[in-house]
Amino acid sequence: MQTEIKFAGFGGQGILLSAKLLAYAAMKQGFFVAWVPSYGPEMRGGTAYCTVVIASKKIGSPVIKNPTHLVAMNRPSLEKFTNDVKTDGVIFINSSLIPTRSNREDIVELVVPANDIAIKAGSVRAANIVALSAFAAKTGIVDLDLLKDCVKEEFAAKAKIIPLNMKAFDEGVNCARNN
Template sequence: MQSEVMFAGFGGQGILLIAKVLAHAAMEAGFEVVWIPSYGPEMRGGTAYCMVVISDRPIGSPIIRNPGHLVAMNRPSLEKFAPVVKPGGVVLINSSLIPVRSGRSDVDECLVPANDLAMEVGNVRAANIVALAAFVSRSRILDYDLVREAVREEFAAKAKLIPLNMEAMERGRQAALAT
């Protein structure tokens, strides 16, 4: 069984970071995992995307045309990747910044106002964590508590940010389960 998640957004939204957190949690859960960034000639404010592949056996191709799921943090990302998500996958839309939908009826579309929820807990920069928690809760791709531990570990060196991020996770989880 293999699943692939495409994380996409603006450079600076913490796309690579949440992808790494998910990959880390999957590794801790005993899965094979690959984290593949886009590393074109891009800059802050440009597009950033990153694929995480999670599998129970050695992972072959790191190049994947049709990801199982999509976490879209901005509109260009949704427009670019929503059409290629496999049927039945979760398409998480950051509705704070994206005024449109995926246009797909064969995926599980999940609207979460990640930026607004992050601002409510005190820092818009936690929007990525809101989205990650929402995605994990909705897709059940991994055990939620394991991902929460991975977030905690990611911020181990900046411990004062942990409570805020834990709150961001909780908001994301609730939002995903409410819609």
């Protein structure tokens, strides 16, 4: 088994963090993992992306042209990467910022208003956690309790924002289950 996920959005949306959390949960679950972020001038405001490869055996190359899944947090990312996703993959669409769809019949679309849900949970900055948990719930790619623990660990130094992120996490899972 090998699964590749591309996380993409504007710099500052927590794209790299979401990917890191998924990679960390998969690693804790015993999988081989590669996490390849895109750094550069696009960090704030432009398109930022990160690829996570999760496999049951050693990974030959972390460089992926056609990922299994896509988590698109903004419209430019959906437009840029949607045609790269393999047949039967999942494309997560943040409908708070993306009014369009992938227009693909051969994939599963997970349409979630991540920003709106995060705002209701307490902060738009938690939209990446909403997206991550919804995507993980839809795909079953990692154990949700383990992923939730990884989120708690990530924010351990900022204990005041853990409840907000746990609420965002749970709302993302609920949205995916009802989608």
